[in-house]
Amino acid sequence: MTTLETRAPGSFGAPPPGAGPPDTERPVRPPRTAPGWAWEFGGSLGAAIAVDVVGFSVLGTSPPIGMFVVGLLVFLVIYGIVSRVLHGPFVMKDRLAAVYVWVGGALALFPLLQIIWTVTLKGLPVVLDHFPAFLVHDSANAGPLAPTWQSGVGHAIVGTFEQVGIATAFTVPISALTAIYLSEADSRLSRIVRTIVDAMMGTPSIIAGLFVYLFWVQPRGVSGYSGFAAAIALAILMLPLMIRTAEEVIRVVPGSLREAGYAVGSPNWRVSLRIVLPTVRTGLITAMILGVALAVGETAPTLFTAHGSSQFNFNPFHGPQANLPLQIFSNIESFSPQFVKEGYGAAFVLVFIVLSLFVVARVIGSAKPGRRRIRLPRRLSKEVVSP
């Protein structure tokens, strides 16, 4: 998004001759506050590991996590004392803080990456072993004692695509129009809408499911469960995210572009639809795809609405329908290792879908905005171009 902002009118001051690239590009690197850092760091690390290993072999073994924690503490103490003695308190604080940042960052990233890693490691073989079968069969024949694999997640993939597809069909136009409204209008209503959208961003997903259950499923009795009901719940969760992201994108359209449109006599709607929207096309698509990626993985709102099923149900308007998160949920809750294994397979398919959506969104989003020319209506371009 920064690329757009730097193009905002007025920010193109003539750079003074000889000035380097903008300061966001090349930061000032603080010098190493003390030389010999590597030796002191390495020495402390070595000493800490030695103390750790010797200590634990004398006192008895401990699981790796215990050794890690103790080793880290010992290292911090040694490293702190060394730095303090050699360089003084400020350097000590600086170095200990660097350790905090790196260790904390690694601790934060580690489980998150481990999730993706585990799912891939356990799920990919499941998908590959029965390659087309796993993706096209349903799990109606699945059983803990089923000798061959005739089961798969095809029905869940169908359900996911139908439910998310319907939800997307609802939310894309509504969120695009609302985003334009929020960026164009400045009235009491628009402020209320913005606050509501902000508040809705965090709607707990179970509440969306609960609402749709009360509003749509329960009145219809036993046959109330359907993919369509799940789509409503997903749409409620997608809307605020899409509106908010789309509005952010529209907001960075330079005012001069709008004014240029008005200056050649375009009415408001034409400026919005023919100038503003095409300019931010890529950003809007990114916003929409992120909304879809979020919806694909929602479990809680579909629990009471699609309800899940083990068979193909191509009709989203009638009868319980499966989807990937629900399938994973019911599989990993079971005690049968076979089901759990299939759950990992389904989880891998889900990760794959979310990852692909995300990558597509990134690729589209990183395309330079406005690379493609906005085509003027022919009548207008003639008037403008030929004097």
Place this chain on the structure above:
Amino acid sequence: MTTLAPPPTVPASAGEEIPIHFKPARTRADRVFFACLTGASLIVLLAIGAIATFLLTHSIPAIKHAGTKIVTSDHFAPTGGHPSFGMVGILQGTITIAAVALLIALPVSIALALMINEYAPRRTRRTLTSIIDLLAVLPSILYGLWGLKTLSPEIDGPTRWIASHLSFIPLFRVGPGDPIGNSIFVCGIVVGIMVIPICTSVSREVMSQAPRDVCEAALALGGTKWGTITDVILPFARNGIMGGALLGLGRALGETVAVLLILSQSNVVHWQILTPGGGQIPALIAQDFTSLPPLGQSALTLAGLLLFTTILVLNILARQVVMGRPQAVFS
């Protein structure tokens, strides 16, 4: 030190757009267009209004039945001839899980944000930011799967260690012979890991807007990197970090599936966070709602309404706090 920041190329005031007081004439097509826009936004208002109304009307029977006992009793037994709807237990469980989650998530996500922005090599910054954004849309069922199958067995040993060595802290007390695991503590860890990307994303975004020239001035005066962080970046980003924490809290309070998979629910006040038990509103709704009689459903709807309102307020607060201006979570 030859690469001091080049002087700003533009006078600061030039960056601000001068508002133009110009209203293009509205044509009829314009009026239709604006009617469409307003209509679309009204759908959003309608949706939230409908949610609030439905939850409220459906929770009235439970309020009538239980009255003030809802907030004074922790006995939540929605079935049977004389159901009772005390919600102190499930409220306590919900809040405790979210609190444990934030306690775990906040320090590491600040570290992660600082690492991405200040410590990691500059080339990796875009990649790391992308990874964080990706993790923020990773389905929560995957966190639940990981928490149930990978973390729970792993965390068993450390939990026992805490139970035997830190039991002087009342929260960590475990009775003799009590089982360990499937607890509020494990749920808190999983939910905490789940909110790390959100907290990191928001606080990193705000930290990256800290004035670079002030940072460089601090360095030029001989300050250390950490000094720059504590004296420039963190004060600047305090609101952003708060906002990120509030958003994370909202998500932690509303997380359903991971808790449903891990926690063995008991719906009473449960302070021993290492042992199985405790309740959480979303997980309870997910587990019991469809099988309950109407009055019990009404009670759970009321619990849902409480949660919904709390999270709405938290979110509005978070948005106001993050720099006073709206911000997209993903950008």
